[in-house]
Amino acid sequence: MNLWRIKSVISYVMMNGLQSGENYTWSFKFQRKLSKLLDINFIYLGRKVIVLELFITVQFNLKLYFNKKGG
Numbered sequence: 001m002n003l004w005r006i007k008s009v010i011s012y013v014m015m016n017g018l019q020s021g022e023n024y025t026w027s028f029k030f031q032r033k034l035s036k037l038l039d040i041n042f043i044y045l046g047r048k049v050i051v052l053e054l055f056i057t058v059q060f061n062l063k064l065y066f067n068k069k070g071g
Contacts, residue, residue, distance in 0.1 A: 024048040039063040
């Protein structure tokens, strides 16, 4: 079964939007525990498809942990 020839949403999703020919993907992830109660996450995703421009996705997360005290 040649997924490149099937023009459907399912084939697009299965191939992560990549097309036939040269495709490039890259990613960078940085995680750091800043303190006992604070984490930081940075995620950078890039994709270059032969027929389109670059797709860039950036995520930045701060995670704060709360302590529940009491009975």
